[in-house]
Amino acid sequence: MNEDQIITYLKENDIKKIKFAFADTDGVLRGKVIHSKKFISGLENGYGFCDVVFGWDSSDALYDKVQLTGWHSGYPDQQARIDLSTFRTIPWQENVPFFLADFSKADGNDLPVCSRSLLKKIAKQCEEMGYHSEFSQEFEWFNFRETPQTLNEKSFTNLEPLTPGMFGYSILRTSQQGDFYNDLFNLLLQFNVPVEGLHTETGPGVYEAALLHAPVLEAADRAVLFKTAVKEIAYKHGIMANFMAKWNENLPGCSGHIHQSLWDAEQSKNLFYSANDQYHMSDLHKHYLAGQLHCLPHILPMYAPTINSYKRLVEGAWAPTTITWGIDNRTTAFRVLHPTEDLTRLETRIPGSDTNPYLAMAAALASGLYGIKNKLPLNIPATIGNGYQDKRNGILASNLFDASNMMKDSSIAKELFGEGFVDHFTQTRLWECKQFGKSVTDWELKRYFEII
Numbered sequence: 200m201n202e203d204q205i206i207t208y209l210k211e212n213d214i215k216k217i218k219f220a221f222a223d224t225d226g227v228l229r230g231k232v233i234h235s236k237k238f239i240s241g242l243e244n245g246y247g248f249c250d251v252v253f254g255w256d257s258s259d260a261l262y263d264k265v266q267l268t269g270w271h272s273g274y275p276d277q278q279a280r281i282d283l284s285t286f287r288t289i290p291w292q293e294n295v296p297f298f299l300a301d302f303s304k305a306d307g308n309d310l311p312v313c314s315r316s317l318l319k320k321i322a323k324q325c326e327e328m329g330y331h332s333e334f335s336q337e338f339e340w341f342n343f344r345e346t347p348q349t350l351n352e353k354s355f356t357n358l359e360p361l362t363p364g365m366f367g368y369s370i371l372r373t374s375q376q377g378d379f380y381n382d383l384f385n386l387l388l389q390f391n392v393p394v395e396g397l398h399t400e401t402g403p404g405v406y407e408a409a410l411l412h413a414p415v416l417e418a419a420d421r422a423v424l425f426k427t428a429v430k431e432i433a434y435k436h437g438i439m440a441n442f443m444a445k446w447n448e449n450l451p452g453c454s455g456h457i458h459q460s461l462w463d464a465e466q467s468k469n470l471f472y473s474a475n476d477q478y479h480m481s482d483l484h485k486h487y488l489a490g491q492l493h494c495l496p497h498i499l500p501m502y503a504p505t506i507n508s509y510k511r512l513v514e515g516a517w518a519p520t521t522i523t524w525g526i527d528n529r530t531t532a533f534r535v536l537h538p539t540e541d542l543t544r545l546e547t548r549i550p551g552s553d554t555n556p557y558l559a560m561a562a563a564l565a566s567g568l569y570g571i572k573n574k575l576p577l578n579i580p581a582t583i584g585n586g587y588q589d590k591r592n593g594i595l596a597s598n599l600f601d602a603s604n605m606m607k608d609s610s611i612a613k614e615l616f617g618e619g620f621v622d623h624f625t626q627t628r629l630w631e632c633k634q635f636g637k638s639v640t641d642w643e644l645k646r647y648f649e650i651i
Contacts, residue, residue, distance in 0.1 A: 202242060205283060206239060209238075209239075215234060215235050217234075217295070218233075218289070218297045219233070219279075219281050220299065220427075221248075221252075221300040221301055222423050222557055223252050223257075223314075224312060224555065224623075225256070225505075225555055229252045242281065245280040246278065246280075247278060248278075248279045250268040250274060250275060250277045253265075253268060253310070254267070254274065263630065265626050266623070267619070277302055279302055280303055282299055282300065283298065285299040288389075288390075290389040290390060291386055299424075301315035301316045302316055303315075311617055311620045311623065312623045314561070315416075317561050318415065318416055318558075318561040319416060321564050321568070322564070325415070325564060328572075331462040331463065331464055332564060333418075334413065334414070334418035334457060334563075334564075335410050335418050335457070335458045336410055336418065336422040336456065336458075336559075337408065337454070337456050337458070338407065338425065338426070338453070339405060339406070339452075339455075340441055340453055340552055341360065341441045341443075341446055341450075342361035342433060342438050342439070342440055343359060343360055343438065344359040344437065344438060345438075346439065361403070362376070362399075362403060362404050363403050365401045366399060366401070367398075367401035367402075367405075368398050368400075372399045373399060378436065379433070379438060382432050383397060383429065383432055386432055387432075390424065391421075392428060393411045393421075394408050394410060401451060402450050402451050405453075408429075415564055423555075423557065442553055443507050443553055444508045444510065444511040444552060444553045452510070452518055452551060454517070454550070454551055454552060455550040455553070455554045456547065456548050457560060458536075458547075459545055459560075459564070460543065460545065461487065469541055469543055470484070471487070471543045471545065474540075478526055478535060478581070480535060484535075485577040486576075487545065487567035488524060488533060488535070488567070488570065489575035489576060489578070490567045490568065490571065490573070490575055491533060491545075491567050492524065492579055493569070493570065493611075494562075494566035494569055494615065495532065495566070495595070496595070496605060497612045498612050498615065499596055500603050501558045501606075502547070502559055503549060503551065503595075505599065506631060506635045507553060508551050508553055511551050512549070512595055514587045518548070518549075519531055519532035519548050519549055520594055521586055521592070521595065523582045523589050524579065524581060525581050525583070526581055528586060530582070530584075530586035531548070532548055533545060533546065534546040534548055547563045565615040565616065569611075579592050599632055600629070603625045604625075604629070606628075
């Protein structure tokens with residue numbers, strides 16, 4: 200609906216409150232409920248929002264070395280702007296109208312650290328090159344019979360999973376939680392976050408969902424909304440949904456793989472497909488993949504943004520550790536799929552479920568376009584067999600500190616995303632490392648408390 204139609208809808212239904220939100224650097228939705236009068240009055244000039252939301256971490260602790268905002272600037276308001284195209288209602292919250300917002304400006308002078316604005320900028324570049332991008336993300340996550348209160352009371356230990364044992368693709372396990380399982384599929388569909396497939400994965404209480412593909416910005420919107428929606432729906436059933444990349448060293452990690460393809464402007468031809476190639480890959484597809492391979496070490500924190508991300512990126516854990524690609528190969532960083540012409544696509548397998556989807560998709564699309572712009576040749580051969588052992592083109596950084604420092608000093612990262620974003624984002628990641636570095640972990644207590 201356009202602006203006039205939305206205003207008419209609000210008046211005809213006597214709606215007084217609107218909810219809107221935007222994603223912070225970590226992909227966490229921050230927002231508020233406002234009166235419909237405030238909503239209407241802010242449609243033109245936006246809504247003031249304290250820029251501390253980009254100046255603190257996921258636990259609201261203030262960053263120490265960022266320039267965008269801080270005590271030195273007084274934490275002023277920035278203008279958030281609602282994107283009317285994101286209008287939907289929340290079926291599990293009395294159908295309150297909901298919108299996504301970002302910090303874009305009409306003159307293009309966007310807030311450089313706003314992840315949705317960054318993706319919009321990359322998507323526009325793609326369109327200007329004559330391509331239509333189709334993306335989707337899939338998520339794995341663990342479910343527990345816990346609440347935020349019980350989690351704290353138990354000090355995050357001895358948690359009760361939704362179901363016991365390792366039972367991937369189980370029909371029995373989902374039938375045990377039929378109300379929750381059906382609510383996920385049905386309510387997400389009503390929320391305009393359509394799920395393509397939903398099933399259990401191997402691990403106690405693990406679900407996996409693949410979202411239907413869409414243009415890249417809409418795909419990222421759906422992915423961001425999916426994570427929060429799943430958590431809210433789970434709360435209603437006395438369940439906690441966990442999207443950590445690796446919550447337990449003895450259990451599988453949780454992926455957030457990104458599927459993507461480029462089409463012509465009319466959306467009628469998949470430009471990644473070629474009938475004449477051995478792997479049905481067009482030259483454009485090869486340039487795109489070459490760009491992702493080339494840029495990967497320079498932008499890794501956008502795919503793996505937390506300390507915990509790197510606990511998943513280990514050998515034999517269904518997550519990549521090497522800079523590799525293969526045909527339908529789940530041990531490589533990039534997996535080429537070509538079951539049919541329409542379904543030919545690239546799967547970027549580095550991201551876990553802990554990613555900010557806007558940043559992960561921006562990283563994938565921008566680096567792919569970099570390969571196309573520079574006509575990078577796909578000189579790296581496809582990996583046959585075990586990608587963990589194929590180290591010819593290098594390995595991924597094994598921790599957030601090394602990955603962030605490489606990105607901070609990377610001219611490629613700054614070319615793709617701008618110096619303002621790279622400086623701010625990498626400082627937030629180094630802050631994360633600093634917070635972890637000064638903490639005393641359970642591992643240290645168990646290892647050293649008595650014996651050392």
